[in-house]
Amino acid sequence: MVYVLLAAFPLIALLLGPIPTGGGFGWDFAMAIGFGGLAIMGLQFVLTARFRRATAPFGMDIIYYFHRWAAFGGLALLVAHYVIIRVEYSAALGSANPLVAPGHMTAGRVALGLFVVVMATSLWRKQLGTSYDTWRIWHGVMAVVAVGLAVWHIQGVGHYTRAPWKGAVWIGYTGFWVLVLAYIRILKPLRLLRNPYRVLDVRQETAAAWTVTLTPVHPPVLAFRPGQFAWLTLGTNPFYAKEHPFSFSSSAADPRVLRFTIKELGDFTRTIKQVRFGAIAYVDGPHGVFTTDFHPQAPGFVMVAGGVGIAPIMSMLRTLADRADRRPLYLIYGNWQWDGILFRDELEALKSQLNLTVVHVLQEPPPGWTGSVGFVTEKLLRQIIPPGAEDHVCFLCGPKAMTDSVSRSLRRMSFPLQRINFELFEMA
Numbered sequence: 001m002v003y004v005l006l007a008a009f010p011l012i013a014l015l016l017g018p019i020p021t022g023g024g025f026g027w028d029f030a031m032a033i034g035f036g037g038l039a040i041m042g043l044q045f046v047l048t049a050r051f052r053r054a055t056a057p058f059g060m061d062i063i064y065y066f067h068r069w070a071a072f073g074g075l076a077l078l079v080a081h082y083v084i085i086r087v088e089y090s091a092a093l094g095s096a097n098p099l100v101a102p103g104h105m106t107a108g109r110v111a112l113g114l115f116v117v118v119m120a121t122s123l124w125r126k127q128l129g130t131s132y133d134t135w136r137i138w139h140g141v142m143a144v145v146a147v148g149l150a151v152w153h154i155q156g157v158g159h160y161t162r163a164p165w166k167g168a169v170w171i172g173y174t175g176f177w178v179l180v181l182a183y184i185r186i187l188k189p190l191r192l193l194r195n196p197y198r199v200l201d202v203r204q205e206t207a208a209a210w211t212v213t214l215t216p217v218h219p220p221v222l223a224f225r226p227g228q229f230a231w232l233t234l235g236t237n238p239f240y241a242k243e244h245p246f247s248f249s250s251s252a253a254d255p256r257v258l259r260f261t262i263k264e265l266g267d268f269t270r271t272i273k274q275v276r277f278g279a280i281a282y283v284d285g286p287h288g289v290f291t292t293d294f295h296p297q298a299p300g301f302v303m304v305a306g307g308v309g310i311a312p313i314m315s316m317l318r319t320l321a322d323r324a325d326r327r328p329l330y331l332i333y334g335n336w337q338w339d340g341i342l343f344r345d346e347l348e349a350l351k352s353q354l355n356l357t358v359v360h361v362l363q364e365p366p367p368g369w370t371g372s373v374g375f376v377t378e379k380l381l382r383q384i385i386p387p388g389a390e391d392h393v394c395f396l397c398g399p400k401a402m403t404d405s406v407s408r409s410l411r412r413m414s415f416p417l418q419r420i421n422f423e424l425f426e427m428a
C-alpha cells in the first residue's frame with residue numbers, strides 16, 4: 001500500500017488544482033503514464049535501500065524480485081509514453097538531432113535509452129560476461145543519470161508542472177530520491193564504519209568452503225535471529241559498496257562472535273582464504289525472515305539444504321541446541337560428494353543434543369555408500385518425514401532447482417505454502 005501510494009503520489013498531486021486543457025485524452029494519458037513510469041523508476045532506489053522495517057515482512061529476496069518486476073512495469077510505461085507521442089503527436093517531439101533539439105527533449109530520449117540499457121544489462125548480465133561488482137556499479141550510475149535526465153525532461157516540458165507548487169512536488173519528490181541515495185551511499189557506510197568487526201579466525205571446512213569468525217571491535221554486539229544474513233565487507237571500507245550477502249552460520253545465542261561459512265565461487269569468495277587474523281570487517285545486518293524464531297509455536301521443523309545452503313540452517317541448529325530445544329527436527333542435506341559435506345561431524349554430534357534426524361543425499365557417493373543417492377526427491381521426503389508432520393515449518397536453502405522441486409513436493413505432501421520458507425542465495 002505504501003509503495004502504491006508513493007508511486008501514485010506525484011500523479012495525484014499533478015491532478016489536483018487546475019489542469020492544463022487542450023491536450024485531449026491521448027495526450028493526457030501519455031503524460032500520466034510517463035509520470036507513473038518515472039515514479040516507479042525513482043522508487044527502485046527505495047526498494048534496494050534495505051530499510052529493515054520495510055523489508056522485514058517480506059524478506060530481502062522477495063524485495064529484490066519485486067524490484068526486478070517493478071522495473072519491467074516502469075519501463076513499459078515509459079516506452080508506452082514515448083510510443084503514443086511518437087505515433088499520435090509526433091510534432092510535439094520535434095527534431096531528434098541533439099544539436100538542434102531542446103536540451104530537455106534530448107534528456108528525455110537519453111533517459112529512455114539508458115533505462116533500456118539498465119534493464120538489458122541486468123537481465124543478461126551473465127550472458128554479457130559482466131562481473132556482479134562491475135554490473136552493480138554501472139547499474140547504479142546509469143540509473144541515477146537516467147532518473148536525473150528524466151526529471152530535467154519533465155521540468156523542461158513543464159506542461160503539467162508549470163504551476164509553481166506542482167513543479168515543487170517533482171522537485172520535492174526528486175529530493176526524496178536524492179535523500180535515499182545519500183542514506184545508502186553516505187549515512188549507512190558511515191554508521192558501519194563506526195562499528196567495525198575484527199577477524200578472529202578463518203577456518204577451512206572443506207576443499208572449497210571456509211568459515212570466517214568475527215567479533216565486534218567494541219560493543220554493542222549485533223543481535224541476530226538464526227537463519228538471517230548480513231552484508232559483509234572485508235578488505236575495504238563500506239564506501240566502496242563491495243559488500244556481499246552471507247548467512248550467519250553461528251549460534252544466535254552468542255552474538256559476541258559472528259560466523260559466516262563461505263563457499264568459493266567467484267572473485268570475492270575466492271579471496272576468503274587469504275583473510276588474516278585481525279583484519280577489519282563491516283557487517284550490515286541482520287536481514288531476512290528465514291528464521292525459526294518467527295515460528296515459536298511450530299511443533300517441529302523440516303530443513304532441506306544443498307551444499308553451502310546448510311549455513312543458515314546450521315545457525316538454526318546450533319541455536320536450538322544452545323536453547324535446549326527438544327522439538328523434532330528433520331534435516332535432509334544434499335551434496336555432490338562425501339568430502340563436500342559441511343559440518344559433517346558436528347551434525348552427527350548435534351543428534352545427541354537435539355531431537356534431530358539427519359539424512360545425507362549424495363550425487364557421487366563413495367564406494368560402499370548405502371545412503372540416499374541423487375536428488376532430494378518426493379519419495380525420499382515421504383520416507384523421512386512422518387505422516388502428521390504437515391504442521392511442521394519447513395526451511396529450504398540450496399540451488400534454486402532444488403528448492404523449487406522440494407517446495408513442490410512438500411506442497412503435494414500437504415504442507416501449506418505459508419509453512420514453506422526458502423532462502424535464495426542468488427538475488428541477481
Ligand SMILES: Cc1cc2nc3c(=O)[nH]c(=O)nc-3n(C[C@H](O)[C@H](O)[C@H](O)COP(=O)(O)OP(=O)(O)OC[C@H]3O[C@@H](n4cnc5c(N)ncnc54)[C@H](O)[C@@H]3O)c2cc1C
Nearest residue numbers: 132243244245246247261262263266267268269311425428
Ligand atoms: C541472502 C543470501 C545469503 C547468502 N548466504 C551465503 C552463505 O552463507 N554462504 C555462501 O557461500 N554464499 C552465500 N550467499 C551467496 C554469496 O553472496 C555469493 O556467492 C557471493 O556474493 C559471490 O560473490 P563472488 O564475487 O565470489 O562471486 P561472483 O562470481 O562475483 O558472483 C556469483 C553470484 O553471486 C551473486 N553475487 C555476487 N556478488 C553479490 C553481491 N555483492 N550481492 C548480492 N549477490 C551477489 C550474483 O548472483 C553472482 O552471479 C548468499 C546470498 C544471499 C543473497
